[in-house]
Structures are given as C-alpha cells and as structure tokens.
Amino acid sequence: MTAADSDGADRQTALRLGTRGSELALWQARHVAERLAALPGAPRVEVVVLRTRGDLLSDVPLTETGGTGFFTAEIERALLEDEVDLAVHSLKDLATSIPAGLALAAVLSRDDPRDALVVREGIAAGLDELPRGARIGTSSLRRQALVRRWRSDLEVADLRGNVPTRIRRLDEGRFDAIVLAAAGLARLGLEGRIATRLPVDRFPPAVGQGALAVQVRESDAVARPLVEALDDPRARAATTAERALLHRLGGGCQLPLGALATVRDGALELVATVCSRDGGRAIAGHSAGSAREAAAIGERLADELLALGARELLAGFRAATDPA
Numbered sequence: 001m002t003a004a005d006s007d008g009a010d011r012q013t014a015l016r017l018g019t020r021g022s023e024l025a026l027w028q029a030r031h032v033a034e035r036l037a038a039l040p041g042a043p044r045v046e047v048v049v050l051r052t053r054g055d056l057l058s059d060v061p062l063t064e065t066g067g068t069g070f071f072t073a074e075i076e077r078a079l080l081e082d083e084v085d086l087a088v089h090s091l092k093d094l095a096t097s098i099p100a101g102l103a104l105a106a107v108l109s110r111d112d113p114r115d116a117l118v119v120r121e122g123i124a125a126g127l128d129e130l131p132r133g134a135r136i137g138t139s140s141l142r143r144q145a146l147v148r149r150w151r152s153d154l155e156v157a158d159l160r161g162n163v164p165t166r167i168r169r170l171d172e173g174r175f176d177a178i179v180l181a182a183a184g185l186a187r188l189g190l191e192g193r194i195a196t197r198l199p200v201d202r203f204p205p206a207v208g209q210g211a212l213a214v215q216v217r218e219s220d221a222v223a224r225p226l227v228e229a230l231d232d233p234r235a236r237a238a239t240t241a242e243r244a245l246l247h248r249l250g251g252g253c254q255l256p257l258g259a260l261a262t263v264r265d266g267a268l269e270l271v272a273t274v275c276s277r278d279g280g281r282a283i284a285g286h287s288a289g290s291a292r293e294a295a296a297i298g299e300r301l302a303d304e305l306l307a308l309g310a311r312e313l314l315a316g317f318r319a320a321t322d323p324a
Contacts, residue, residue, distance in 0.1 A: 013043070014043055014044040014045060014046040015036070015042075015043050015044070015045045015046065015085045015086060015222070015223055015226075016046050016048050016083070016084040016085045016086075017029055017032065017033055017045050017046065017047050017048060017084065017085070017086050017087070017088060018048050018050050018075045018078050018079060018083070018084030018086070018087040018088075019047060019048070019049060019050065019075070019087065019088050020049070020050065020051075020075070021049040021050075021051065022162040022163075023162060023163065023164060023188060024090075024162065024163055024184050024187060024188055025088070025090075026047070026049075027187050027188060028088050028090065028187070028212055029047050029088045030047065031187075031212070032045075032086075032088045032108070032212065032214055032230070033045040033047060035108070035230050036226060036227070036230070039226055039229055042226055043222070048078075048083075048084050050074055050075050050078055050084070051074065072087075072089055072093055072094055072095065075087045075089070076099055076102060076215065079102060079215060079216070079217060080099060080101055080102065080217070082217075085216065085217075085220060085222075085223045086105075086214055086215065086216045086223050086227055087214070087215045087216075088212060088213070088214055089212070089213045089214075089215065090184075090208075090209075090211075090212065090213075091107065091208030091209075091211040091212065091213040091239055091243075092181075092206040092207060092208040092209045092211075094208070094213055094215075096243045096244075096246050096247035097247070098215070101217060101218055101219075102215050102216070102217060102218060103215065103216055103217070103218045103224065104213055104214075104215055105214055105215065105216045105223075105224050105227035105228050105231070106213070106214040106227045106228060106229075106230040106231040106232075107211055107212070107213055107231060107232060107235045107236045107239050108211065108212040108213075108214070108230055108231075108232055108235065109232040109234075109235055110210045110211045110232070110234075110235040110238065110239070111182075111183035111186065111187070111210045111211075112182040112183050112186065112197070112210055113182075113183070113200070113205045113209045113210035113211075113260055114181075114182045114197045114198060114199075114200060114203075114205055114209075114210075115143065115179050115180070115181060115182065115197070115198045115203055115205055115209075116179070116180055116181070116182040116185055116194040116195075116196070116197050116198065117177055117178075117179060117194070117195045117196050117197075117198060118167065118170060118177065118178050118179075118180055118185070118193050118194060118195060119170075119176065119177040119195045120170050120171060120173065120175065120176060120177070121171075123176050123177060125195035125196050126195070126196050127147070127150055127151060127177075127196070127198065128151075130151065130154065130176065130177060131176075132153045132154075133153060133154065133155060134154050134155065134176040134177060135154075135155045135157055135174075135175050135176045135177075136154050136155065136156050136157065136175065136176065136177050136178065136179065137157050137158070137159030137166065137169065137170065137174070137175040137177070137178040137179075138156070138158075138159055138178060138179045139158055139159055139160045140179070140206070141255065141256050141277065142206055142255065142256050142257060142258055142275070143179045144156045144256075144277070144279075145256040145275035145276065145277055145278070145279045146202075146203050146204075146256075146258065146275060146279065147179065147279070148278055148279030148280075149275060149279030149280070149282060150202060150203070150279075152279065152280075157175065159175065159178060163180060163184055163185065163188055163190070164188075166178055166180065167190070167193065177195070179198070181205075181206075181209055181210065182194060182197050182210075183209070183210040200258075200260050200271075201271075203258070204258025204259055204260055204271065204272065204273050205258055205259075205260055206257075206258065206259075207239075207242040207243055207245070207246045207257065207259050208239045208242060208243060211235055211238075211239050213239075214227045214230065233291075234263040234291070236294075237261070237263050237268055237291040237292075237294040238260075238261035238262065238263050238268065238294070239261070240294040240295050240298070241261040241268055241270045241294040241295065241297045241298040242259045242260070242261050242270065242272075242298060243298065244294070244295040244296075244297075244298030244299050244302070245257075245259055245270065245272055245298035245299070245301050245302045246259070246298075246302075247298075248298065248299045248302030248303065248306075249274070249302050249305070249306070249310065249314060250314070255274075255314065256274065256275040256276070256277055256313075257272065257273070257274050257275075258272065258273045258275075259271065259272035259273075260272075261294070261297075261298075263291050266290060266291050266292075267288065267289070267290065267291065268288065268289060268290065268291040268293075268294055268297055269286065269287075269288040270286060270287050270288070270297050270298060270301055271284070271285070271286040272284065272285060272286070272301055272305065274305055274310040274313055274314065275313070276313055281313065283305055283308045283309055283310050283313065285301055285304050285305050285308065286301065287300050287301035287304065
C-alpha cells in the first residue's frame with residue numbers, strides 16, 4: 001500500500017466502517033452510513049463487523065474486567081492498521097484518551113441521555129413504586145450505586161448482554177426490573193418497553209450517554225472531511241465538558257460517576273455526581289460558562305469535586321475493584 005493510499009488520497013473503493021456486531025451497534029453503524037450517503041460526492045460505505053474484548057467476555061461482570069476500551073480497543077486498532085476507514089462508537093464506551101493517529105471527527109446530534117427503567121409484567125412502573133426486595137439488573141457500577149442510593153432495600157444484581165438479551169432475561173423472570181439507556185431502546189424500536197425515564201437530578205447519566213461518535217485516522221483526507229460534516233456543535237461541546245470531567249477524575253466508563261452537560265444559546269451548564277459503590281455517600285456539583293470553554297468547565301468541576309472529597313471516594317472504589 002502506498003503512502004497516498006494510507007491517507008486516503010487515492011482511495012477509489014468504499015469507505016469501510018468498523019463496528020461491533022450487536023443489534024444496537026449495527027443500527028448505529030447503518031445510521032451513520034445513511035447520514036454519510038446523503039452527503040454530496042460521498043463514496044459508498046461498507047459496514048465491517050469486528051469483535052471486541054467486551055463481546056468475547058460477555059459473561060464476565062464489568063466490575064472484574066479492569067482497564068478501559070473494553071468495547072472499543074480492537075476497533076481502534078483496526079482503524080490504526082488500516083483495516084477500516086472509520087469507526088462508530090457509543091460515546092459513553094469510548095476512553096477519554098484517544099490513541100495517537102486517530103481523531104474524533106464527529107459527535108452526532110445527541111438522543112435522550114437519560115436512563116430508563118424496564119419492568120417485567122405485573123411490576124409497578126416507577127423506581128419508587130417497586131416492592132421491597134425487588135431484583136434490579138444492571139452491569140453498570142454507576143447505575144448500581146445510584147439504585148442503591150435511591151432504594152437501599154432493593155437487590156442489585158449484575159446483568160450483561162446486548163439489549164434484547166437483557167430484556168429476555170427480564171421477561172424470563174430473572175429480574176423484576178432492569179436499567180438501560182433510553183436512547184438504545186428507542187433506536188431498536190423498544191421505546192414501548194420503557195416504564196419510566198429516570199430523572200437526571202437523582203439518576204445522572206453516564207458521560208456521553210445518548211451520543212454517537214465517529215473516529216477516523218487523522219491523516220485520512222477522504223474520510224475525515226466527510227465525517228466532520230456530521231458533527232453537531234452542541235453535542236460536541238456538551239460531551240467535551242463531560243469527558244474532560246471524567247478524564248480529570250482519572251477514570252474510565254466504569255466509575256460511579258454521573259454527569260450531564262446542556263448547551264443553550266452558547267452557554268453550557270454541567271452537573272455531576274460521584275457516588276460510593278454502596279450508594280451511601282455522594283458528592284455533587286455544577287459548573288457553567290461559555291460552550292467555547294467546554295473542556296475547561298469540565299476540568300474545573302472535576303477539581304471542585306476532588307476538593308469536596310471525590311478523591312477519597314474514587315480511591316476506595318479503585319482499591320475495591322482493582323483486578324488481582
């Protein structure tokens with residue numbers, strides 16, 4: 001392959017779009033492919049399914065995996081090695097440190113960032129209304145901690161698998177309710193399964209939740225400008241603030257941290273909560289400023305949370321979850 005080929009200047013074939021193979025990931029990849037196809041002069045897009053460590057270790061609780069990039073590292077490697085030309089990720093799965101040679105070329109318009117409660121037949125719809133001792137399924141440490149903080153009497157159990165698998169396990173009676181991202185349910189046409197959307201003031205979402213990100217090689221002269229045309233400035237600013245906060249706190253997507261930034265008329269407001277694993281203690285804060293200073297707002301709020309005691313909360317969490 002020539003140098004010109006490697007940076008995309010002479011590419012005549014389809015753009016290869018790398019993605020995981022779950023039903024939700026494929027929906028997201030096809031959505032991006034359709035958006036790209038609508039651009040003037042865009043080449044054909046070919047979806048390439050890749051398997052990640054998260055797919056191979058689907059029965060291992062996320063709390064035991066350690067590290068970052070559990071659902072993205074293999075896709076990023078394929079991108080760096082020119083096996084694909086662009087990659088689509090759920091932004092909440094993407095590590096805050098992007099590998100050298102790659103660029104986060106687009107953050108698409110954000111869908112509903114909230115978490116949703118899905119219940120089995122005959123169970124009350126709201127988290128407040130669930131019976132004492134009800135069994136709640138989720139693999140997310142953030143969701144586990146927030147459920148325990150809201151309802152310490154509930155039983156929280158680990159639940160892995162793609163969205164249809166989790167719902168099937170709920171319907172089989174293994175759980176009374178499960179917590180999933182509202183955006184993922186909507187994308188799969190499962191919005192009707194949502195019993196209630198959990199309010200962000202009591203149940204702040206994961207960093208980047210509801211947003212899709214597209215990565216390319218920095219040097220790709222074909223894919224990069226095309227993908228950049230899909231970037232939504234408001235979604236970019238909001239998720240930049242959230243990711244800067246997470247990065248400053250030194251964590252990956254498996255931290256008991258909820259955060260949400262909103263952008264209105266050029267102003268950005270960021271709220272965040274760090275929780276102890278058992279939900280017994282939480283530290284919350286907010287910061288605001290111009291959307292042009294999104295990263296600085298996130299870093300400032302992280303420093304405020306650390307000064308309020310988040311460092312000790314996170315240190316205790318890391319000691320408890322550090323793999324042997």
